[in-house]
Amino acid sequence: MSKIYILHENDEWTVHLTERLEELELPYELWHLDQGTLDLTAEPPEGIFYNRISASSHTRNHRYAPEFAGAVLSWLERHGRTVVNGTEALNLEISKVNQYMALNQQGIRTPKTISAVGKENILKAADKLGMDSFITKHNRAGKGQGVQLFHSKEALQEYVEGSGFEEPVDGITLIQQYIEAPEPYIVRHEFVNGKFLYGVKVDTSEGFELCPADACSIEDQFCPTDAEESEEKAKFEILENYRPAIIDDFEAFLQANHIQVAAIEAIQDQDGNLYAYDVNTNTNYNSDAEAKAGVYGMLELAKYLGHLLDPVRV
Template sequence: MADLAILYEHPAWFTPLFAALDRRGIDYVAATADGHGFDPADPTPPAPVVFNRIAMSSFLRQPEHPIFYAQALMAHWAAQGARVVNGPAALAVDASKARQLSLIAGLGLGIPATRIVHRAADLVAASEGLRFPIVVKANIGGSGAGIVRYDDVAALAASVADGTTPDSIDRVLMVQEYTPVRGGAITRIETLGGKYLYALGVDGGGSFDLCPADVCLVAPGKASIAIDRVEPDAALVDAAERIVQAAGIDVGGVEVMIDDRDGTARFYDINALSNFVADPLSVLGWDPHERLVDWLEMKIAEAKT
């Protein structure tokens, strides 16, 4: 049995992680979700530590995506005694923007004003009392997919009537006030082991796709985004740590924007699949994959005792 098992979906996203593991000589197996299967009566996990690397955006790349399969698989391996990194609890939150916002608001933190429905026909009624412009979002999205802005209720009603509103693979939709972002850049706070790792200011020039990783930046047709290292104030760092700890996320990012209308920090996204920033040595001065492998080595040692 290997010390570490990794389940992933995207063929290019984890090359830096695998390279870091290879440099350390860690005994690991990496399996793609496609072609994978499991026996629910099998009591043996593939390794004492399992690292879940399934992206919510996988549905964009293949209709037979592994999102819900991974939820069942990680729950099974956790029940068999594996230490699952970003396990069932994290997956449940990662796979639901509605749950994310409820969790954040339950911690007493700011979120964009939002209403949740499960039918497109209910979007117009749900928008009552919200300030336009609004955005309609898919509950399960990724890379900015499933988000459309509407500047007035007539535009939203017309989109509902002609069937062009966003859809979500789980049939859950949200109507959310569009937040004018102070300074134009959101802040993405990355965490590891429930603690602050680093933060980025990300300005997409109005785009909803703010993924800062290498493979995101070179994606065909993707608009350019500006990325800078930032140091959030202590209150934002504390809030991000509270969010990921409450969500059960071992490795992940939290996105927050400062509402230009009133200066409120509004947290709006929790991402349990962090690919880390492109060109980390230039942006950060160090490679977060090395810190991640340090942490994984610690978890492997703990699981063996």
């Protein structure tokens, strides 16, 4: 019997989806791709294959999950299986450089960015960027990894040459234009089946780590899991009647890159210019914000996967 196969490396992040699949009585199987074997001469089973491999897998000691997942996805695609978020999506998930190039190709503005390998070249890149304020981030990241704000090259040099420097897992550090918003928030745009689902306003006043999942680790200090958080200070808020013109560009970008499920984070500067700065193809949702708005990302995702498996059932 055909079923939905979930390709992943983090059990905690699959719980909300599998609960929805069970609610809809859809058959599924989890493939944990931290490690394993792959017989390239065998044929894959029939079914729908949904890729949820995350760029932050190395933070959970799953260093080679993206590489193994890439092999599995190539195998599935070679045999013509229906894959949601296939190799193109994975290539964007694990490289912000690839994200920015793909966004720019679609005419979507991104912050000015210089990539660097080696500490000396990080400092050179800051000189070349030529801005008073800038941020660093990892090319392969997730959970705000490696994101630091600097207001001088001297501060950057102290960080780079100090014991607190975070070495990126792929060796690539990005030095990026700092976008100062009129108010401390960004908007995360959620898409299922390549179509806009909702926009969520995310408070950034406490920092850059913007994990929306309910299953964030305790190290993810800015994750919105505090049950005592007041409504007035809710970190995540789904926006009502929100569909700016950029959504059409975002949907065209997803279609051009064969991405079905994603979140695109964007920020507006003091002059009203919008910059997209992150594409997350392993998107998670915040249950408190969704309950308040009455919209549920994992339910919509489960329905979408169900339609792919059997258009009549769901």
